[in-house]
Amino acid sequence: MSEDELVAERVFAALADPSRRALLAELATGGPATATDLAARLPISRQAITKHLTRLADAGLVAAEAGERRRIRYRLRSAPMRTAQRFLAALARDWDGPLDRLARHLEE
């Protein structure tokens, strides 16, 4: 498996879980946040948030950094999403539908 495929596979695995989707979406829309911030904003237990953030960090989808008062903040890493997006962009391009319509149009 190529490096790109591994990266994309990690993105899709991360997105398969609703709690991890919620965490990634919250970091994307609200910016870097601590586990405590995220627990206050999302209906997910603090313990589960810590577990999911560790897994997301291992997969390279979030990065831990020192925040205020030395509390660890988590920041979204967008690069893996771009790699997964490349795969999705090709899947999203539908030529079969339009070409069928063209063939029918020319037979009229």
Added chain:
Amino acid sequence: MGFPDRIERSVRLARRPDVVWEAVTTADGLASWFGDRAEIDLRPGGAGRLMWTDEGLAAELRVERVEPPHVFAFTWPMHGVPADDPRRSYVEFTLTADGDGTLLTVVETGFAQLDDAHHPTAYDGHTEGWGRELGELVEHLSA
């Protein structure tokens, strides 16, 4: 899994190349099968626009090759990529006479341009750039 860079389709059409050419290169032709409304300035460098009004979608085309009635090509945005992103896919229609019909081949390439796995710093830098720029704005406004 595989990462496609290239999508290719061929379809045999019941009309001669000059009729197919009209269908793929004119606003009326494109609106009859591709979008539901279309505009096109049919010359290399010319602009085109395909619209799907029910879905509220539009795609901006840039015409690249016009060699009637054999080759028509344009670039357009890839799904999930901002419309003003310089990375666009390249679509080439090739029309070949086939008996009393036409073999139409569509090749779309360029998806590999979205491969940024090896340039993570550029994108992380972009994300961090927002924070930095917002910080500078705050400083500017509070000065």
